[in-house]
Amino acid sequence: MTDSANATGQTFVAACREAIGAAHVLTDAHDTAPFLTDWRRRYQGAACAVLRPATTEEVAAIVRLALEHRVALVPQGGNTGLAGGATPDASGAQALVSLARLNRVRELDAHNNTITVEAGVILAEVQARAQEAGRLFPLSLAAEGSCTIGGNLSTNAGGTGVLRYGNTRELCLGLEVVTPQGEIWNGLRGLRKDNTGYDLRDLYIGAEGTLGIITAAVMKLHPQPAARVTALAALESPHAALDFLALTQRFTGPLLTGFELMSDFCLRLVGKHFPQLRYPFGAAHGQIVLLELSDSESEEHARAIFERLMETALEDGLVADAVVAENLAQSRAFWDLREHIPLAQAEEGLNIKHDIAVPISRIGAFIDTTDAAIAQAVPGARMVTFGHLGDGNLHYNVQAPEGGDAKAFLAQHQAGINRIVYDSVHAHGGSISAEHGLGQLKIDEAAHYKSAVEVRLMQAVKAALDPAGLMNPGKVLR
């Protein structure tokens, strides 16, 4: 940081102390450290201050000061992002704006099936408040105990409920946003229908704080299902899983809330590191699918549907074996298998992760061709393929060859394997970031695969809404 940048920073920080109170402007390295490293510890940033406003008006005051002093702002929610989107650069010239103190539930409207929450409310609290009111807030993901709704919106978080309820985008009806000019846009509408102009809401959702700072939102609630029941089905290949998905959708309609694919190797890895989690079938099968129904009638009703489905699938030869959970504990155990895959991967050692999506119909072809290309490039590399098949979203991860040095494997092969995977994703009409956003991690990859027209459109929007370029610069696009 230059001396003049440093002086500007100090004037700005002093003005922020005036605006939001000195206690909420952190500059001591010990206080700011937790905000300046991302959750995966890939990025280490610096900041002239960590600002902790408590209200939308305080956020707006900070943005106006930032504009006046030309200080770039990096908004942050629960700091659980996976792409470095909430970590400032290393210059120390940027300021971090933590939304954690904007943590009020402003309203729960049971008849309208909506909850109005501030950006810093923890996802698990939104779920809990909905449940108290006899409603379901279906967004659910691993970080739900610490991630915030503002972060979920800014990254358009996915998770396990997308198949039935959509991404965070589909769960949002209205927003309150502080614009890069420091004005407050009150778009907190609780409406299912509103055709009165451009869809600003969806422009801010997924923009990772580069177009303004989301301070509050009206989120949709759903009726609580009477029962959730899971089942496992064993089959030969991802191709068979696709046919089975189509059959399942015909039998279950909108009751299907989960359709997760796990390769045989995923479950063997889980069994190796968590021996209490046993392989769920007597014989080995190429792929296992976990299905979940959310039923508005009863557990018995859901189980009856599953039994009819499995009977047909077994008769048709689509499925080799199947088991329907007999109680809540067994349902939980099936999900445990799925949720322990990333943990087993971590135990097995460093690995290369990809969060990709392709059209559902192309998943089989994508896995076949990409597996083959990786096997050729890096003989022995072990594929850990699992994910939300019903959404076309795979966690397509690569583990070092058995017994190999994982660190050396990463150093030598990460770039090459990423290129193989992303080229294949692109060739199959897919996305290189299905759930996690771009942040700073995938900014160049995204620019590489997007058309020049699309990049220009994004740049035009950015320049129009944030002409000073102070909103989370260096994220999403350059």
Add this chain to the structure above:
Amino acid sequence: MTDSANATGQTFVAACREAIGAAHVLTDAHDTAPFLTDWRRRYQGAACAVLRPATTEEVAAIVRLALEHRVALVPQGGNTGLAGGATPDASGAQALVSLARLNRVRELDAHNNTITVEAGVILAEVQARAQEAGRLFPLSLAAEGSCTIGGNLSTNAGGTGVLRYGNTRELCLGLEVVTPQGEIWNGLRGLRKDNTGYDLRDLYIGAEGTLGIITAAVMKLHPQPAARVTALAALESPHAALDFLALTQRFTGPLLTGFELMSDFCLRLVGKHFPQLRYPFGAAHGQIVLLELSDSESEEHARAIFERLMETALEDGLVADAVVAENLAQSRAFWDLREHIPLAQAEEGLNIKHDIAVPISRIGAFIDTTDAAIAQAVPGARMVTFGHLGDGNLHYNVQAPEGGDAKAFLAQHQAGINRIVYDSVHAHGGSISAEHGLGQLKIDEAAHYKSAVEVRLMQAVKAALDPAGLMNPGKVLR
């Protein structure tokens, strides 16, 4: 039109003849007339030509010529819009671009549950193609036999399936758009998850052709339900209808695809003009609700759910009477009642229409206070209130007092009644255009009720993407 504008127009038209073939450039008044008046015959426009490109490349060529010659373009689909959004102004300087010849279904991907269609494909054809493939395309509205998917997208059309399947926005995964620079953005992604930058798709949807011309789209398909069953419930008030909606959602979960409110007066009007459509209950009731379930199991299953629901609602005193359709013909007859309300209104004479939305929880309060305000302002005015209660969307229409002169009533009271209704909508946190868009009809009303911040944001987006201001000027915003 000035002479120089006329000369420019002639040069542009000649260049268009070169670009897309003289046969597809209409200038004869007899040929252009059908394109230049809107469906409701409220607006009469003029155009230097009606252009009928057949491909995306031809649309792009037209846009580049328009930019070169500074000719404004008005895109048009099936010309069934209700807000004049597809009608040019009266100057004769604008050119109309009909997308009707871009009418190919490019791909149907049953495993991905998507259909890729060009902008000019008729909605009913999309429905039919989905059905042939054993899928459902759930967008359904009165004009479906002649409206196009491009128009549906540009106005974010609603219709009768929104409660379960969402507006057109929620049914679209990807777009192809010709930008105001005459470039083609290929955003035809068939992905459920894609977090790689700004949501351009949703920016174009609902923009009514003011940011570019949508030329093709990837639309979502759903499993076909095994059965659709309807029921009618009689109750006292809109307030009771809200409690009944919450109960219904608990019993039916995602199977509920219709929850339509009709006031007693609506059904009396239907009975007056269509005597074969009889009042469905022995006694009169304040409000009638039409419910529809789309069941993935069977008709019997749907009927059983309805019977359990109605039993509880009758026991709780929420509902005074109820009838579940016993067969397809009776289901059809119930919908006939609902669909004949606008027709009965037309028979009864000219009236004032409003397509509004409020949060579902406020519907009762909105109707109470607005009815009272209108009764005070125009004694004897008859309220024809019906609509998609489950979406918070009412057709809140006002008929002249019994026996009065409808034309004189409109001349004297339309402006005043509109102000009462829209002020009340605004006070209840609602939208003055739920389904129909702004077009030219509601452009000033929208500007009146929107905040200055929101108007500036919309203007910034418009100026950034269409700096020459040639894309459907005078629509959505000034």
